[in-house]
Amino acid sequence: MRQAGRYLPEYRSIRKKYSLSELFHHPELAAQITEFPVQRFGLDAAILFSDILMIAEILGLTVHFPEEGGPYVEPQLNASSTWQLFPVEKKLDYVFKTIQILRSHLRVPLIGFCGGPFTVATYLAKKGKNVKNWLYEEPKSFHHLLQTLTDASIEYLRLQIESGVQAIQIFDSWANILTYPQFLEFSLPYLRQIVNALRPTNIPMILFCRGAVNLIEELVSLQSHAISFDWQQELCFLRKKMPRSMAIQGNFDPELLHAPHAVIRREVEDRLNTMRGDPGFIVNLGHGVLPDTPVENVQLFVETVKNFTSLHEEEANRESLLDCHPT
Ligand code: CP3
Numbered sequence: 068m069r070q071a072g073r074y075l076p077e078y079r080s081i082r083k084k085y086s087l088s089e090l091f092h093h094p095e096l097a098a099q100i101t102e103f104p105v106q107r108f109g110l111d112a113a114i115l116f117s118d119i120l121m122i123a124e125i126l127g128l129t130v131h132f133p134e135e136g137g138p139y140v141e142p143q144l145n146a147s148s149t150w151q152l153f154p155v156e157k158k159l160d161y162v163f164k165t166i167q168i169l170r171s172h173l174r175v176p177l178i179g180f181c182g183g184p185f186t187v188a189t190y191l192a193k194k195g196k197n198v199k200n201w202l203y204e205e206p207k208s209f210h211h212l213l214q215t216l217t218d219a220s221i222e223y224l225r226l227q228i229e230s231g232v233q234a235i236q237i238f239d240s241w242a243n244i245l246t247y248p249q250f251l252e253f254s255l256p257y258l259r260q261i262v263n264a265l266r267p268t269n270i271p272m273i274l275f276c277r278g279a280v281n282l283i284e285e286l287v288s289l290q291s292h293a294i295s296f297d298w299q300q301e302l303c304f305l306r307k308k309m310p311r312s313m314a315i316q317g318n319f320d321p322e323l324l325h326a327p328h329a330v331i332r333r334e335v336e337d338r339l340n341t342m343r344g345d346p347g348f349i350v351n352l353g354h355g356v357l358p359d360t361p362v363e364n365v366q367l368f369v370e371t372v373k374n375f376t377s378l379h380e381e382e383a384n385r386e387s388l389l390d391c392h393p394t
Contacts, residue, residue: 069355070104087132094164108369112176119182125158126150143193146205155222163230170231179232183239184216184257217257221264236273243278262289283308298353303341314347324364335371
């Protein structure tokens, strides 16, 4: 999930000098920020410092990240919009350069990513006349936008892989605003196209949808390598609904990192105990680190996980029965 950001003092100090958009467009700086959390906490992997919205640039749109309020694009799109298509390789070359810089010396695996087409579309639609109006009133043109974003995302991920990322994560963060039939129509088929197109590359693919706890069967059917969950359900319970060949990622509540240290330690140990011996478990938060999180709490979280895993290493190397022991 998002691991750089405003909770990190070194990030805040670089943000005093540059806007977010400048940082995303500057390969040396973006590479440096990608490494901040890894250097500070000794994490097992780095996630590229970029944003799911940069892909809007290939439609000739400008992405804005205002200091207050969420990001948006200009011009905003609606059912009668037309757009140009610029080559991904040229428009997003700064992303590929960032990846190349990182791979020249980074000592942990680098995770690339893109947004789910539906989630990206929610940010491209005209504010006020939002994405749901579009989807209800003009589903055909909305599908056309989703297909454009899907084709672009496949190309974008291919180029990220060629540049050196070692795993990819697809963030369909807003899938949970859809009704179930809408999810089947406007989100799932496009995720399927992306996963199918990239399968021949053998790159490990992680899927994240907010609300995935209610969509396990559907997401499992996409046959990615891993599914990442938010915090609404016990992982060991979700685990039973997934094939053993798939990894499971998640799902600590980001708000836990505001809790007293003893609570963080206890919660982490309790939850890890329920997943003990699972060889396909990737510890993570259920969503990004919140901006006002005390940095020492993130440190404590990581240390507690590392202490726990080294204590139970031997066990983790054995195949276990994946028993669920909710505490
Ligand atoms: O370690 C990392 O930070 C990884 C890079 C990363 C960012 N965005 C940088 C970023 C990743 C993986 C994302 C994904 C992203 N961006 C998602 C999907 C995951 C999720 O969080 O649901 C979404 C929906 C976005 C869109 C987006 N970008 C929003 C809604 C915001 C503003 C809200 C906020 O948290 O401030 C952004 C800005 C953004 N992208 C920041 C970062 C670190 C905030 C940094 C800042 O304000 O200085």
